[in-house]
Amino acid sequence: MIALGIEGTAWSLSIGVVDEEDVIVLENDPYIPKEGGIHPREASQHHSERLPSLLSRVFEKVDKSSIDVVAFSQGPGMGPCLRVVATAARLLAVKLKKPLVGVNHCLAHVEVGRWKTEAKNPVSLYVSGGNSQVIARRGNRYRVFGETLDIGIGNALDKLARHMGLKHPGGPKIEELAKKGKDYYLLPYVVKGMDFSFSGMVTAAQRLYDSGVAREDVAFSFQETAFAMLTEVTERALAYLDLDEVLLVGGVAANKRLQEMLKIMCGDRGAKFYVPPRELAGDNGAMIAYTGLLMYKHGYQTPIEKSYVRPDFRIEDVEVNWD
Numbered sequence: 001m002i003a004l005g006i007e008g009t010a011w012s013l014s015i016g017v018v019d020e021e022d023v024i025v026l027e028n029d030p031y032i033p034k035e036g037g038i039h040p041r042e043a044s045q046h047h048s049e050r051l052p053s054l055l056s057r058v059f060e061k062v063d064k065s066s067i068d069v070v071a072f073s074q075g076p077g078m079g080p081c082l083r084v085v086a087t088a089a090r091l092l093a094v095k096l097k098k099p100l101v102g103v104n105h106c107l108a109h110v111e112v113g114r115w116k117t118e119a120k121n122p123v124s125l126y127v128s129g130g131n132s133q134v135i136a137r138r139g140n141r142y143r144v145f146g147e148t149l150d151i152g153i154g155n156a157l158d159k160l161a162r163h164m165g166l167k168h169p170g171g172p173k174i175e176e177l178a179k180k181g182k183d184y185y186l187l188p189y190v191v192k193g194m195d196f197s198f199s200g201m202v203t204a205a206q207r208l209y210d211s212g213v214a215r216e217d218v219a220f221s222f223q224e225t226a227f228a229m230l231t232e233v234t235e236r237a238l239a240y241l242d243l244d245e246v247l248l249v250g251g252v253a254a255n256k257r258l259q260e261m262l263k264i265m266c267g268d269r270g271a272k273f274y275v276p277p278r279e280l281a282g283d284n285g286a287m288i289a290y291t292g293l294l295m296y297k298h299g300y301q302t303p304i305e306k307s308y309v310r311p312d313f314r315i316e317d318v319e320v321n322w323d
């Protein structure tokens with residue numbers, strides 16, 4: 001069985017085609033803001049302008065008639081972007097006379113990670129621009145055991161980077177700067193129960209920079225503090241749930257220092273640590289295609305009249321009836 005998936009919840013516009021074994025095609029055409037952060041309307045205009053050519057690129061590599069299922073990211077995400085993607089997916093499904101499956105974006109991050117690593121029943125740390133959650137499966141649902149009380153870690157890194165004169169996306173630039181950091185400056189470490197918060201830290205780090213602290217040291221101090229918070233909550237989830245696998249997913253999963261901290265924590269507890277290949281860890285169409293395929297095989301289908309976008313779609317809302 002072959003599924004095509006369209007991802008476009010925010011800046012990323014990506015189409016993937018997968019079968020049960022592997023990714024067949026993955027084509028990306030991301031929206032990159034000229035300056036500042038992501039503007040929802042501009043991102044959605046980018047998506048509607050570029051979707052036709054992106055689809056043509058995909059269909060140059062894979063025969064249209066081989067597609068069995070059309071999947072799309074139904075939410076969570078930016079309303080205007082989601083609507084463009086949903087419209088394209090509906091049209092395609094009708095044109096190809098194939099079933100449509102609306103996919104939860106967070107679920108797709110976790111499922112593609114389980115597919116492409118050996119993780120079976122992990123505690124997943126999902127860290128991206130808009131989201132930061134600690135997720136694990138309990139019975140027939142994935143549950144969020146801890147999450148950010150304000151902004152995602154990726155957004156926090158991007159905001160700090162922008163304040164220090166660096167272009168979007170800031171995460172990779174902060175990582176490079178942090179490698180050269182020498183002095184650690186104390187920043188607010190905010191963990192409340194199983195939740196965490198980053199916006200106060202961003203303000204404090206921006207003040208450090210304004211007071212003359214070197215960018216390298218600000219980046220280093222920020223990463224050490226924020227990643228320690230994420231590692232602490234992930235460890236607590238492992239302990240409470242008595243699990244022994246950690247899966248790191250989302251765009252921020254590319255960060256080597258975060259990987260290292262989690263690896264050390266897992267090593268200390270005798271747990272295994274997994275991270276999917278980079279192109280499948282951040283937003284991508286293949287994760288939507290794969291999750292759509294999985295859901296379709298387990299009886300899911302989204303009728304056109306129920307294919308409305310869900311900007312606040314939670315992972316807990318999906319009943320999981322597969323292993």
Ligand code: ATP
Binds near residue numbers: 127172282283
């Ligand atoms: P979502 O819709 O799930 O919130 P997203 O739109 O933010 O996802 P992703 O590809 O999952 O997209 O993540 C992008 C984020 O990852 C950006 O904030 C970017 O700065 C961050 N990022 C990318 N590489 C790194 C890195 N090496 N270190 C830290 N952050 C990174």
Ligand code: FE2
Binds near residue numbers: 109
């Ligand atoms: Fe994402």
